[in-house]
Amino acid sequence: MSASMRYAPGAAGRQSALIPAGILVLVLMPLLLMPLAAIFVFAFRGGLPEFWRALSDADAQFALRFSLLIAFATAIINAALGTFAAYVLSKYRFPGKETLGIVVNLPVAIPTVVVGTSLLLLWGPIGLLGQMLPADLQPMFTPVGVLLAHLFVTFPYMLGVIKPLLDELEVTYEEAAFTIGATRWQTFRYVILPALRGGLFTGALLTFAHSLGEFGATVMVSGNLRLRTQTAPLYIFAQFEAGNIANANAVAAVLAVLSFVIFFFLLRFTGRRARGGAKA
Amino acid sequence: MSIVLKNLSKRFGTLVVVDRVSLDVTDSELFVLLGTSGSGKSTILRLIAGLIQPDDGRIMLHGRDVTMLPPQKRGTGFVFQNYSIFRHMSVADNIEFGLKIRRLSRLERVRKRDELLELVGMAGLGNRFADQLSGGQQQRVALARALAYEPGVLLLDEPFGALDVKTRSQLRRSLKEVQQKFSVTAILVTHDQDEAFELGDRIGVLERGRLLEIEHPEKLYAEPRTLFVATFLGAGTVLVGRTRDDQAHFGHLVLPIPQDVPHEDGTPVQVLFRPEQVSLTEEEPEDKSIVLGKGSVVEHSFTGALRRLRLRLPQLSATRQIAPVPPFGEQGILVDAVVPAERKITQSEFWVSLHGWRILQPPEPQLLVFDQGERGISTLMMAKKIAQQLDAQATLFSVTRDQDELESLRDRLNRRQQEADLAGAEVRVAIGKDPVEQLAVEQNSALYSMLLLAPQAKKRRSFARRNGRPERRRLRRISRLGTILVKVLDSAHLPVVVVKKERDAIRRILICTRGGEPGKTDVRVGGRLARRLKASVTLLYITEDSTKPGPIAHSHLERAALTLRSLDVPVETRIRTAKTPARGILAESREGDYDLIVVGRHEAESRSVFGRDDVTLQVLVGADRPVLVVPTTL
Numbered sequence: 001m002s003a004s005m006r007y008a009p010g011a012a013g014r015q016s017a018l019i020p021a022g023i024l025v026l027v028l029m030p031l032l033l034m035p036l037a038a039i040f041v042f043a044f045r046g047g048l049p050e051f052w053r054a055l056s057d058a059d060a061q062f063a064l065r066f067s068l069l070i071a072f073a074t075a076i077i078n079a080a081l082g083t084f085a086a087y088v089l090s091k092y093r094f095p096g097k098e099t100l101g102i103v104v105n106l107p108v109a110i111p112t113v114v115v116g117t118s119l120l121l122l123w124g125p126i127g128l129l130g131q132m133l134p135a136d137l138q139p140m141f142t143p144v145g146v147l148l149a150h151l152f153v154t155f156p157y158m159l160g161v162i163k164p165l166l167d168e169l170e171v172t173y174e175e176a177a178f179t180i181g182a183t184r185w186q187t188f189r190y191v192i193l194p195a196l197r198g199g200l201f202t203g204a205l206l207t208f209a210h211s212l213g214e215f216g217a218t219v220m221v222s223g224n225l226r227l228r229t230q231t232a233p234l235y236i237f238a239q240f241e242a243g244n245i246a247n248a249n250a251v252a253a254v255l256a257v258l259s260f261v262i263f264f265f266l267l268r269f270t271g272r273r274a275r276g277g278a279k280a
Numbered sequence: 281m282s283i284v285l286k287n288l289s290k291r292f293g294t295l296v297v298v299d300r301v302s303l304d305v306t307d308s309e310l311f312v313l314l315g316t317s318g319s320g321k322s323t324i325l326r327l328i329a330g331l332i333q334p335d336d337g338r339i340m341l342h343g344r345d346v347t348m349l350p351p352q353k354r355g356t357g358f359v360f361q362n363y364s365i366f367r368h369m370s371v372a373d374n375i376e377f378g379l380k381i382r383r384l385s386r387l388e389r390v391r392k393r394d395e396l397l398e399l400v401g402m403a404g405l406g407n408r409f410a411d412q413l414s415g416g417q418q419q420r421v422a423l424a425r426a427l428a429y430e431p432g433v434l435l436l437d438e439p440f441g442a443l444d445v446k447t448r449s450q451l452r453r454s455l456k457e458v459q460q461k462f463s464v465t466a467i468l469v470t471h472d473q474d475e476a477f478e479l480g481d482r483i484g485v486l487e488r489g490r491l492l493e494i495e496h497p498e499k500l501y502a503e504p505r506t507l508f509v510a511t512f513l514g515a516g517t518v519l520v521g522r523t524r525d526d527q528a529h530f531g532h533l534v535l536p537i538p539q540d541v542p543h544e545d546g547t548p549v550q551v552l553f554r555p556e557q558v559s560l561t562e563e564e565p566e567d568k569s570i571v572l573g574k575g576s577v578v579e580h581s582f583t584g585a586l587r588r589l590r591l592r593l594p595q596l597s598a599t600r601q602i603a604p605v606p607p608f609g610e611q612g613i614l615v616d617a618v619v620p621a622e623r624k625i626t627q628s629e630f631w632v633s634l635h636g637w638r639i640l641q642p643p644e645p646q647l648l649v650f651d652q653g654e655r656g657i658s659t660l661m662m663a664k665k666i667a668q669q670l671d672a673q674a675t676l677f678s679v680t681r682d683q684d685e686l687e688s689l690r691d692r693l694n695r696r697q698q699e700a701d702l703a704g705a706e707v708r709v710a711i712g713k714d715p716v717e718q719l720a721v722e723q724n725s726a727l728y729s730m731l732l733l734a735p736q737a738k739k740r741r742s743f744a745r746r747n748g749r750p751e752r753r754r755l756r757r758i759s760r761l762g763t764i765l766v767k768v769l770d771s772a773h774l775p776v777v778v779v780k781k782e783r784d785a786i787r788r789i790l791i792c793t794r795g796g797e798p799g800k801t802d803v804r805v806g807g808r809l810a811r812r813l814k815a816s817v818t819l820l821y822i823t824e825d826s827t828k829p830g831p832i833a834h835s836h837l838e839r840a841a842l843t844l845r846s847l848d849v850p851v852e853t854r855i856r857t858a859k860t861p862a863r864g865i866l867a868e869s870r871e872g873d874y875d876l877i878v879v880g881r882h883e884a885e886s887r888s889v890f891g892r893d894d895v896t897l898q899v900l901v902g903a904d905r906p907v908l909v910v911p912t913t914l
Contacts, residue, residue, distance in 0.1 A: 170362065170364070172360045172362055172364040173364050173366065175329075175331050175351070175358065175360070175364075176364040176366075176422075176425075177366075177377075178330075178331065178351040178352055179329050179331070179351050179352075179354075179356050179357065179358040179426075179435075180357075180377055180378040180381065180425070180426075180429065181352050181355075181378055181381050181382065181429065182377070182381050183352060186381060190366075190377070194366075194369075195367065195368060197368070
């Protein structure tokens with residue numbers, strides 16, 4: 001039915017589709033499209049050489065590398081942690097399971113600045129746990145602190161992708177493996193994990209992307225120390241405040257491109273899986 | 281013995297799913313567990329595989345006690361109804377999975393895998409994935425995968441349930457071949473009778489978690505012992521008559537009771553005859569002893585090789601029918617028969633006689649509990665205690681007028697059942713205007729041993745004043761007990777236990793005889809119940825004359841006591857003086873703190889020596905403990 005409407009003969013049909021689409025684009029122009037475009041316009045206003053100069057700044061180089069490293073580490077650690085959490089929440093029954101299920105999803109709902117504050121209150125030099133640690137093991141205002149913040153903030157993404165997959169996977173697959181003689185670990189490794197492959201990829205990309213852009217919690221726990229804990233978003237903010245708009249724009253453009261690439265992969269991958277599912 | 285189960289039990293919450301199942305499966309046998317959904321058959325299989333833990337009992341596989349072992353250590357092959365082929369592995373990898381885990385060399389794996397693929401008819405398809413295979417093919421792979429590591433036993437959980445008829449019959453043949461080739465001991469679970477007959481070396485029939493019978497298919501069909509098996513496997517007519525002088529009486533039809541069927545005079549006895557055991561003749565047969573009567577054809581269908589006929593015969597006295605289920609309120613007996621198709625049916629009436637039959641074992645005690653989902657749960661609590669004492673099963677039965685209320689009523693009954701911890705009871709809800717009528721239908725649908733219900737007292741109402749005094753008193757009593765209860769008492773075929781308040785257990789029973797009324801049936805029914813409950817009995821005789829009870833009372837009590845002693849029931853006798861029988865009975869029941877009062881259903885108009893009133897209703901109104909009413913029809 002929708003097909004017949006789309007290809008309805010006569011100018012009236014086409015016109016009526018053009019008008020709302022046009023309005024939508026007009027509304028989105030100042031909201032989404034123009035800001036994105038602005039980044040690139042400003043980044044390349046001084047020409048390519050100026051863009052390269054801004055990027056080769058030592059602080060910019062560090063911030064980008066540090067951000068990628070943290071995002072990578074966060075994705076790896078949360079892939080394991082999130083899968084484990086999903087497995088426990090999906091396959092076991094225990095008292096307090098409902099509550100735990102809500103708690104692990106809380107990071108989505110809490111403002112990231114609050115996350116940063118709470119981490120400081122726990123691990124900071126005068127925090128509940130932090131004051132027990134010797135001075136050279138203090139996690140706050142170090143890369144470890146940044147990692148802790150990112151793990152916290154991005155924890156639900158992996159879980160959110162994996163748990164529905166595990167819930168759908170019928171228990172008889174595991175039972176079949178058990179009767180065949182596979183241990184719990186072997187069953188997980190050879191039967192469950194392969195069934196989660198797609199989810200792991202999607203979840204890791206999501207985690208990576210969110211970690212790359214994380215600002216609120218990072219700004220609290222990192223101390224924004226250049227060449228030590230400054231991530232790319234923090235660098236952009238700092239440079240902007242200092243008036244080095246060109247430097248900020250160059251790194252912002254790189255971040256934007258990275259996000260586009262990740263987004264493209266996510267779309268392609270989930271799209272293919274959806275089509276595959278429809279075929280089966 | 282490859283598989284030995286000893287007293288295996290499993291409960292889910294209060295629901296008993298597997299109830300003390302014991303079973304021996306011999307080497308290379310293909311054993312079929314047959315039952316309806318919810319009978320616990322799959323649970324037994326999962327218990328054997330170790331996928332769930334039993335609450336009680338032991339499991340031995342090839343002489344090894346595996347009860348506490350995890351599934352990995354049991355060496356079973358399991359085939360699931362949904363195939364459960366690992367989707368990201370090829371067919372070959374699926375089959376090799378168990379071999380890889382057992383660290384077999386690659387060469388060995390490939391050899392075995394190819395051999396198995398060949399055997400299950402999947403040669404050359406090793407590179408395929410599950411989504412490239414049909415259901416039947418997937419199940420073949422599942423079978424190969426379960427056999428690859430040569431398990432000690434093969435467990436198949438409705439393996440053909442999700443397949444179409446043609447694939448199913450092909451797979452059945454393959455399974456039998458493969459199972460024989462491997463000579464692996466196998467248990468197959470199914471609800472499909474044909475499948476059970478075709479595949480099973482032996483069949484075990486399960487009902488509500490109990491293993492009723494284990495037999496070879498042919499014997500199971502021809503000589504079932506229980507009503508459930510008789511009606512679950514194949515068609516046939518089941519009649520209930522009475523035992524008298526070691527013979528089964530169904531009206532004028534008298535059949536011998538075989539030695540191996542325990543029987544007692546006066547107890548119900550069931551006979552089964554299959555359609556092919558029924559002869560239809562135009563003339564009355566010479567041998568009158570096997571003639572059921574002259575019947576008229578009510579249904580007639582042609583099935584190719586055979587003609588199926590259903591005939592209606594005149595009612596046989598003191599006989600009722602369980603199968604085929606008779607329509608309510610219809611008199612007569614329905615008999616199914618088959619004749620070869622070449623015999624043309626031109627008449628509408630035939631002489632019906634039997635050339636074969638089977639006397640069934642006396643039924644397991646079964647309680648029918650009428651509960652409308654209101655008020656307290658005393659009846660359910662009492663039912664639970666009696667069920668425990670008798671090792672009986674219980675059915676919770678309720679009636680609603682309204683189709684829409686069906687589910688909510690069912691939910692309510694389930695909740696009440698849990699509240700009363702009446703584990704394993706079946707809940708049945710019927711739709712109908714008249715609860716009494718529905719209850720009568722339900723009483724006929726199975727062989728219940730007693731009916732439990734509570735009085736449904738309504739608020740007092742003034743009844744028509746025009747009635748005479750005794751009649752008014754009677755109406756007042758009825759209003760205090762509820763019209764349903766009184767109607768049920770008058771129409772029941774079963775002993776009826778009226779529960780107002782439950783007792784912890786039934787240890788002391790008061791059987792009431794009264795002046796001039798021997799109440800033979802009451803004594804027999806009460807006595808049999810006392811024996812099964814391991815309770816003691818006090819026989820009570822009420823007299824008006826305080827000075828001299830008279831020789832009648834003594835001889836009457838003596839005869840009744842003798843009957844009870846012959847049942848090995850501890851007996852006491854007591855004579856009491858009272859103004860009316862009911863008062864005497866009630867006073868004695870309170871003083872002796874009995875757990876159950878047994879009275880007959882004595883009509884108000886019955887020829888009693890004194891107290892022209894309805895003693896039964898008087899006792900029911902006055903009693904503060906359960907009362908068992910023995911119907912006059914017993």
